[in-house]
Amino acid sequence: MSEEAVVVGRKFRAPISKIWAAWTEPEQMLNWWEPLIVAEWNPVEGGTYRLRWESYEGTIHGTFLTVRENELIEFTWEPDPVKEGFAQTRVEVHFKAIETGTRVEIRHLHDISEMGRSAHLDGWTRALENLGTAR
């Protein structure tokens, strides 16, 4: 059973070291994460981050769980205040060198706390869709 809820990927024509730097150097994050404000970004295992919006009072913050150079950044995703939706989820950013550059894949996972089984939902939802139209 897959725990993945949302997966988004893209290929970039840039070497992996450059992509890695864009994700891990705070001054670069500041630049390309607009309009979000990167108030804190300390991508080391156990380090924390904090993002906020200019026009919105809430923040997203979390802790880096895994940081493996040129390979993986994994962090918790904790909205504050807790809006409608998950109190806490987890994000994985995968980096892979390919012939033409680098592939980045982001997985937003819903496998924390009592919502544990809900990741199952994506596939299940599709099954229901067919059922719904058959009714």
Added chain:
Amino acid sequence: MGAPIDTVYFALSHETRREIHLELLRRGELSVGALAERYPVSLNAISKHIKVLEKAGLVTKSKRGRETLCRGELAPIERVREHLEGYRAFWTSRLDALAKHLEGETNE
């Protein structure tokens, strides 16, 4: 607007409740008693599960004579999907921004 989406996730976090919900969608309507016969758990336990599903808007109840009928609802599932799509849009926009950022770098 319906029930908070957390209640939908919570309701669907239990396997028996997922099965009850699917069974109701397949069958249309079933009484609580008829549902209880389908699962190896007590009537009381089934009632509790139905209450959780009802709170999430996944089940609606109606009276027919002395019987209470349960009906499965799909609308909350649509909202869950929309919620997930929100994350997809967010991360797609981040990758767009990264692509732009990298372009700018190479032009410098």
